[in-house]
Amino acid sequence: MSGATTLPSSVAGPPAAARAGHAAGGRRQKPLKIAAFHAILIFASVVAAFPIIRVLGVALRPNDRLLDPNFSLIPPDATLDAFVHVLTETDFTRWIFNSLLVASGTALLGLIIAATSAYAFSRFRFRGRGVGLTFLLTTQLLPAAMLLVPLYIIAVTIGRETPIELMGTYTGLVFGYSVTTVPFSVWILKGYYDTVPIELEEAARIDGCSQLEAFWRVVLPLSTPALAIVFLFNFLTAWSEYFLARVLVSQANDLWTWPLGLQTFQQEFTTQWADLCAASILVSVPIVALFLYSSRWLISGVTLGAVKG
Amino acid sequence: MDPGKAGDAIVEVAVALAFIAIGVAFLEAILYVLLVRVLRTRLAVPLMLVAPAIVGLLLLNAAPIAWEFYLSLTNMSLKHFKPADVDLIGLDNFVRVFTKPVLKQVGFYQLFGQTLLWTSVNVTLHVLGGLALALTLHRRLRFKGVYRAIIILPWAVPQIVALFIWRTEYNFEYGVVNQLLELVGVAPIKWLTDPLWNFAAMIVANVWLGIPFMMVIILGGLQSISDEYYEAAQMDGASSRQSFRYITWPLLQPVLTPAIILGVIWTFNNINVSFFINQNEMETSDILVTALFRAAFQYNQYGFAAAFAFVIFAILLIFTVFYVWRTQALKGAYE
Numbered sequence: 001m002s003g004a005t006t007l008p009s010s011v012a013g014p015p016a017a018a019r020a021g022h023a024a025g026g027r028r029q030k031p032l033k034i035a036a037f038h039a040i041l042i043f044a045s046v047v048a049a050f051p052i053i054r055v056l057g058v059a060l061r062p063n064d065r066l067l068d069p070n071f072s073l074i075p076p077d078a079t080l081d082a083f084v085h086v087l088t089e090t091d092f093t094r095w096i097f098n099s100l101l102v103a104s105g106t107a108l109l110g111l112i113i114a115a116t117s118a119y120a121f122s123r124f125r126f127r128g129r130g131v132g133l134t135f136l137l138t139t140q141l142l143p144a145a146m147l148l149v150p151l152y153i154i155a156v157t158i159g160r161e162t163p164i165e166l167m168g169t170y171t172g173l174v175f176g177y178s179v180t181t182v183p184f185s186v187w188i189l190k191g192y193y194d195t196v197p198i199e200l201e202e203a204a205r206i207d208g209c210s211q212l213e214a215f216w217r218v219v220l221p222l223s224t225p226a227l228a229i230v231f232l233f234n235f236l237t238a239w240s241e242y243f244l245a246r247v248l249v250s251q252a253n254d255l256w257t258w259p260l261g262l263q264t265f266q267q268e269f270t271t272q273w274a275d276l277c278a279a280s281i282l283v284s285v286p287i288v289a290l291f292l293y294s295s296r297w298l299i300s301g302v303t304l305g306a307v308k309g
Numbered sequence: 310m311d312p313g314k315a316g317d318a319i320v321e322v323a324v325a326l327a328f329i330a331i332g333v334a335f336l337e338a339i340l341y342v343l344l345v346r347v348l349r350t351r352l353a354v355p356l357m358l359v360a361p362a363i364v365g366l367l368l369l370n371a372a373p374i375a376w377e378f379y380l381s382l383t384n385m386s387l388k389h390f391k392p393a394d395v396d397l398i399g400l401d402n403f404v405r406v407f408t409k410p411v412l413k414q415v416g417f418y419q420l421f422g423q424t425l426l427w428t429s430v431n432v433t434l435h436v437l438g439g440l441a442l443a444l445t446l447h448r449r450l451r452f453k454g455v456y457r458a459i460i461i462l463p464w465a466v467p468q469i470v471a472l473f474i475w476r477t478e479y480n481f482e483y484g485v486v487n488q489l490l491e492l493v494g495v496a497p498i499k500w501l502t503d504p505l506w507n508f509a510a511m512i513v514a515n516v517w518l519g520i521p522f523m524m525v526i527i528l529g530g531l532q533s534i535s536d537e538y539y540e541a542a543q544m545d546g547a548s549s550r551q552s553f554r555y556i557t558w559p560l561l562q563p564v565l566t567p568a569i570i571l572g573v574i575w576t577f578n579n580i581n582v583s584f585f586i587n588q589n590e591m592e593t594s595d596i597l598v599t600a601l602f603r604a605a606f607q608y609n610q611y612g613f614a615a616a617f618a619f620v621i622f623a624i625l626l627i628f629t630v631f632y633v634w635r636t637q638a639l640k641g642a643y644e
Contacts, residue, residue, distance in 0.1 A: 045459040117362030124355035146618040150373035240467040291465035
């Protein structure tokens, strides 16, 4: 959030290979120095990757050797039993389905509401604009736990007084997540629209477009990358959220998202240790792949606005 | 899973989204008639564009916040849940935040101290670690992309997954942390039951989680600094320490300042780490936001928790306003 909009735009751009480091600029580097750099980076890589590699190692172990103090990456008697067990004997696929559904709904809703209003915040000067922008930023400061209480009580009250059911439903979760994703989406998209040159719209209007047509035909297509970032951010926010899901749907096992489900595996070094590791890998691999693939754009998004960590 | 149930679930979400679409169309139709046909105002276009967000923000954000403020003035709890049992009790809840224990034992000031310690230690280590790695990576180096991709992993893995794993690995007997310590001849540590070590465990896990973000942001900042500055400094005979002090550090500020503000807010509000490493057991490992969750959903003191939430929010707001005002970090956004 806070004002990252002042970042130089080159932060977002792909690093220019030509500028890969001033230190290498003029003088030649001493081999000893280079070796030291590699040592630092190898150490950091080991620290970063070790817990993850270890999880893979545990997930591949047979059930009777889970507690061995053994650090090998792939155990000699590796087996996929844990993966098979998680996929066939537990509700794992159901949890993944629920998370996918809720996260997609949330991402879509945030995008629909934000796409047009962000344009208004970017292009028009109207009374209340400053207040609106400040409000959008302030919502990013709210601790996640803060809105849980009113959301919970509002959901209970609406369920009691009206036929709309928000407790124990997908709809409740989608609305609940939209509380954080909508303001964030507006903020990011506004920042992006600001960078689209206004001359392009003026040209379209000279050609006979109305302002709305210019938005629809010129600005929106040019903003596809930003729309994709916002969709992805909203998706990831809802995808790995735990607390609101716990408050709204923990009573309804059918609706559990994967964070709720995986928690049931966490009974410390019983046989479920392998289940937890296997499920963790299944949940993480697509996300990590997506993240590494899109990290450049994601980072430009983070610096334009913010998500809650 | 059962395809029929899956179908029902998709229909439920689709219907909810369709209702919203219909609502938006209805709203726009009314606005069109009102603004274009009746009032003939020039502001019709922006108002119609911004209307869905305004209605959405009012319903999704403003209403819950207003409702929470009302709650903070009541004695609502699990005992007093039905509307008939809920009484207005004025500012009692706010007084209670500062005068009585927030949870069973610990009070506001201890939690605040723990949160300050938590936030400052974490953000400092994130920035130092991120800076060191970014400076090391920012040069022509073999395997640069590989290092970067590996070091980014802790940020890429879903945080909750990482914390499930860390929690399990902190196990006294079977966890890998103590096993590794044993290899280098250090006695095993009670990461999960000793208050001090548990707090340390939280920090270790969160430093691991947070360094990649800072590294990536700082690396982006380094790349935006033109080589010409360094070439000029080199010609003038500046040492590498001098060029860091007088070129890199000042030119990094536009990137570093917002990243630090973000880091502070995220760390201050990070409910995940304490909640999952400590599993809601020791109050000494709570920070303000986890204490808030506990007050609300473990002790079910809804009214009190609402007041507590406003106090926490106020602390964060004061910090942010002060920092943003001092650093002018937001100047561009309102223009």
